[in-house]
Amino acid sequence: MSTPTPTEACAPRRIDLPGADLCLHPRVALADADALLSRLISHVPWRQEHITLFGVTRPQPRLVAWYGDPGASYTYSGIRHEPLPWTRDLARLRDTMAGLCACSFNSVLLNYYRDGKDSMGLHADDERELGADPVIASLSLGATRRMYFRHKTRRDLPTHSIDLPHCSALIMRGDTQACWKHGLRRTARPCGPRVNLTFRQILPLS
Ligand SMILES: O=C(O)CCC(=O)C(=O)O
Ligand SMILES: [Mn+2]
Numbered sequence: 001m002s003t004p005t006p007t008e009a010c011a012p013r014r015i016d017l018p019g020a021d022l023c024l025h026p027r028v029a030l031a032d033a034d035a036l037l038s039r040l041i042s043h044v045p046w047r048q049e050h051i052t053l054f055g056v057t058r059p060q061p062r063l064v065a066w067y068g069d070p071g072a073s074y075t076y077s078g079i080r081h082e083p084l085p086w087t088r089d090l091a092r093l094r095d096t097m098a099g100l101c102a103c104s105f106n107s108v109l110l111n112y113y114r115d116g117k118d119s120m121g122l123h124a125d126d127e128r129e130l131g132a133d134p135v136i137a138s139l140s141l142g143a144t145r146r147m148y149f150r151h152k153t154r155r156d157l158p159t160h161s162i163d164l165p166h167c168s169a170l171i172m173r174g175d176t177q178a179c180w181k182h183g184l185r186r187t188a189r190p191c192g193p194r195v196n197l198t199f200r201q202i203l204p205l206s
Helices: 006-008 033-043 087-102
Strands: 014-016 021-025 050-053 056-059 063-068 074-076 078-083 107-113 120-123 136-142 145-151 158-164 169-174 181-183 194-200
Touching: 014 078, 033 087, 033 107, 033 136, 087 107, 087 136, 087 169, 087 194, 158 169
Parallel strands: none
Antiparallel strands: 014 021, 021 169, 050 056, 063 107, 074 078, 107 194, 120 181, 136 169, 136 194, 145 158, 145 181
């Protein structure tokens, strides 16, 4: 196999999974991405949420923050999030991601994975306020982590994995959330910090 040229290495790549609409941008051009990651880690008011499973309450294995337009509140894992106002960094990233996807976003969920022990269970971003076929634009900064996709009903399809490196953007559209779950496992490999930002459009619920 030949080594990709720098342009090919940055070219968006469609990921072929039945019923999904996935596109990976391996490297989004971001000014000062390393400094941006450090600013997010130090300045975002990270929150530790808890999750209750089978009657046992534990801290979620990651920290979170929610930013957006006024009123773009979002219930996630049974927790209602009121958005913090956009910062300059986050508004700039929102506009970059909106340009990449040719659509608009009114909110972003930030997840901070401090090390390889932090993770996110398999889930779909299929809450009512996201609408039937949401565009979820997921930007990764920091350590490369592997995202796993599992089909919701078809057990004949193998679990698929995608590595998400620094400055990559994974765009999920169409029936992806209706058909597939995604998540990040903890890893025993040495693993630095990572911040993931999922840009979303919250719809008013009637
Ligand atoms: O950290 C990631 O790459 C995934 C985040 C995610 O799935 C979410 O915020 O819903
Ligand atoms: Mn998700």
